[in-house]
Amino acid sequence: MLNVSTTSTNREQLEQLCNATIDNTQDFTDSVYISIEQREKVLQYHQKLQEQLTEMMTSISEVCSLTV
Secondary structure (H helix, E strand, O other): OOOOOOOOOHHHHHHHHHHHHHHHHHHHHOOOOOOHHHHHHHHHHHHHHHHHHHHHHHHHHHHHHHHO
16 A cells, blocks of 8 residues: 655645556566566556646646636
8 A cells, every 4th residue: 555645735645656656567567577568568658647647737736726
C-alpha cells in the first residue's frame, strides 16, 4: 500500500502516487523475466502517464484560478 501524507494537496498526492507507481514498475521491470522490449514499452506508458498527469493538473489549476 502506498502512503500519502494527509497534509499534502491533491496535486501532491497524485504526483506522489504516480512517482511511486513508476518506481515500483521500474523495480519490477528490472527482472530477468521481462524482455527489454516489454520493459521499454512499460516505461513509455509511464512516461506518457506522467505527461498526461502534468497536463491534467495544469488544466485543473487554471480552471480553479478562474473561479476565484
